[in-house]
Amino acid sequence: MELPNGGVNVQPLRNFINGVFVPAVSGSLMDTTNPATGEVITQLPLSKAEDVALATQAACNALPGWKSTTLEERIEWLEKIADVLEEKSEDIARLETLDTGKPISLSRRVDAYRSVANFRFFAEHATELPNLQYEANGAVNHVHRSPVGCVGLITPWNLPLYLLSWKVAPALLMGNTIVAKPSEMTPLTANLLAETMAELGLPHGVFNLVHGLGPDVGQAIVEHPDIQAISFTGGTATGRIVAATAAPMFKKLSLELGGKNATVLLDDAPLDSIMDDLVRASFTNSGQVCLAGSRILVHNAIYDEFEQRFVEAVNALVVGDPQDEQTQMGAVISRDHQSKVESYITLGLEEGGRVIAGGTSAQVPFPNLPSQGAFIRPTVIAGLPISCRTATEEIFGPVVTLHRFNDEDEAVAMVNATDYGLAGSVWTASANRGHAFAQRMDSGIVWVNTWLNRDLRTPFGGVKQSGVGREGGLWSMNFFSELTNVCVQR
Numbered sequence: 001m002e003l004p005n006g007g008v009n010v011q012p013l014r015n016f017i018n019g020v021f022v023p024a025v026s027g028s029l030m031d032t033t034n035p036a037t038g039e040v041i042t043q044l045p046l047s048k049a050e051d052v053a054l055a056t057q058a059a060c061n062a063l064p065g066w067k068s069t070t071l072e073e074r075i076e077w078l079e080k081i082a083d084v085l086e087e088k089s090e091d092i093a094r095l096e097t098l099d100t101g102k103p104i105s106l107s108r109r110v111d112a113y114r115s116v117a118n119f120r121f122f123a124e125h126a127t128e129l130p131n132l133q134y135e136a137n138g139a140v141n142h143v144h145r146s147p148v149g150c151v152g153l154i155t156p157w158n159l160p161l162y163l164l165s166w167k168v169a170p171a172l173l174m175g176n177t178i179v180a181k182p183s184e185m186t187p188l189t190a191n192l193l194a195e196t197m198a199e200l201g202l203p204h205g206v207f208n209l210v211h212g213l214g215p216d217v218g219q220a221i222v223e224h225p226d227i228q229a230i231s232f233t234g235g236t237a238t239g240r241i242v243a244a245t246a247a248p249m250f251k252k253l254s255l256e257l258g259g260k261n262a263t264v265l266l267d268d269a270p271l272d273s274i275m276d277d278l279v280r281a282s283f284t285n286s287g288q289v290c291l292a293g294s295r296i297l298v299h300n301a302i303y304d305e306f307e308q309r310f311v312e313a314v315n316a317l318v319v320g321d322p323q324d325e326q327t328q329m330g331a332v333i334s335r336d337h338q339s340k341v342e343s344y345i346t347l348g349l350e351e352g353g354r355v356i357a358g359g360t361s362a363q364v365p366f367p368n369l370p371s372q373g374a375f376i377r378p379t380v381i382a383g384l385p386i387s388c389r390t391a392t393e394e395i396f397g398p399v400v401t402l403h404r405f406n407d408e409d410e411a412v413a414m415v416n417a418t419d420y421g422l423a424g425s426v427w428t429a430s431a432n433r434g435h436a437f438a439q440r441m442d443s444g445i446v447w448v449n450t451w452l453n454r455d456l457r458t459p460f461g462g463v464k465q466s467g468v469g470r471e472g473g474l475w476s477m478n479f480f481s482e483l484t485n486v487c488v489q490r
């Protein structure tokens with residue numbers, strides 16, 4: 001898809017069903033806009049249940065052929081997809097920046113890189129699949145693995161192709177066929193993936209893409225009786241609707257949901273060397289990362305020094321035009337989201353906090369950026385009780401709260417005082433101490449003296465209201481397979 005720099009694609013996007021790009025049955029379209037400028041980029045199909053039905057039919061028809069391919073053949077497909085995506089890395093980065101408003105350097109380093117890496121990783125990791133056999137009572141138990149069937153993949157806007165490819169790769173690898181729905185706010189790189197599948201000649205119907213709104217297209221995917229598994233990444237409130245719809249149909253369900261992650265600085269945290277990492281954990285992608293450390297808990301002994309140095313580092317962040325190579329923080333996803341995030345800054349003040357960096361765009365405007373752009377300065381709020389709404393609800397924007405603690409027991413209680421349990425980090429001079437503290441955190445993943453350091457073989461997912469199930473390595477491959485047992489008496 002050709003899009004001039006920051007410009008408009010005159011051709012609306014289309015759904016990708018049964019190997020063909022088609023408009024929505026109704027012919028309806030909706031706009032997708034660049035959040036950094038407010039300009040319309042292009043249009044996408046405003047699809048409905050009838051489009052999902054066509055895509056599901058195509059996926060079901062393609063299933064017998066695809067599941068009869070060998071694992072080695074599917075590994076080759078993943079490698080081919082990775083090769084072509086790698087050739088298109090710069091396009092992926094450019095489109096992601098246009099759609100999300102994130103800095104181009106971040107789109108290259110994270111989005112484009114991981115989208116390719118996801119396909120490569122699963123292609124390589126598949127060769128390590130264990131061939132399980134258990135012997136007992138004079139019999140051999142063979143564990144067989146077959147595809148689940150036709151699966152629905154629903155993804156959010158913050159890391160569009162990164163998260164879609166994280167599901168598509170293991171689903172294809174294990175022999176499933178796919179109906180996918182990206183966020184309607186970020187459809188461009190999902191379209192690029194569909195173009196890639198078409199160029200490569202992936203058998204028709206194996207990968208289908210339906211654009212449109214969540215309550216229409218997403219809901220129709222979850223409701224469709226022929227879709228046997230749903231892998232969903234998004235907010236906890238939406239996850240609740242997905243679970244309520246899918247559970248009575250006994251669909252296999254993977255839910256990767258929201259977070260309110262704590263960054264904990266123990267009294268021996270080496271402030272000299274960690275400040276850049278703490279800023280990165282707080283404000284990467286304008287804080288729109290499910291793993292972002294949005295509550296920073298600091299031991300009283302180092303709090304004052306930390307606060308002063310952190311605010312200096314945050315104020316030094318370059319916020320601006322996402323196309324500029326020097327920009328470190330771009331726009332948030334939309335004007336609506338900007339309003340939501342800013343309402344939390346206002347709430348933080350009402351709840352007794354002090355804004356010590358940033359603030360709403362009304363308080364600290366951006367004279368040199370487009371007036372229709374959705375920009376917010378990186379914002380730090382201090383002095384809030386840990387139990388207030390600002391410190392416990394997911395804001396999903398460039399806002400962090402700072403809190404003091406006196407000892408580790410108090411810190412653990414503060415970390416665990418939310419309904420979420422996705423991720424967190426602990427910073428200390430002692431790795432052993434950090435490791436011990438990490439195990440007391442109700443959290444699917446904890447980093448000690450690092451952040452977003454990912455080994456794709458490890459289990460990824462949240463506890464409490466941050467999700468159900470695990471993705472990554474063997475866990476993804478297990479989710480996208482049915483494991484059955486044949487017991488053969490000797």
Ligand code: NDP
Nearest residue numbers: 156157183184213214215218219234235238256257258290
């Ligand atoms: P949403 O929950 O709003 O949307 C996620 C996806 O679900 C979108 O494609 C959306 O479509 C779709 N959707 C909406 N309603 C329904 C429905 N009734 N049935 C099925 N699908 C539906 O999340 P956001 O896009 O706002 O993403 C941000 C959230 O994602 C944050 O809470 C963040 O923490 C979480 N997240 C979690 C991650 C994890 O790994 N745990 C990783 C990344 C993000 P549409 O966009 O059209 O509404």
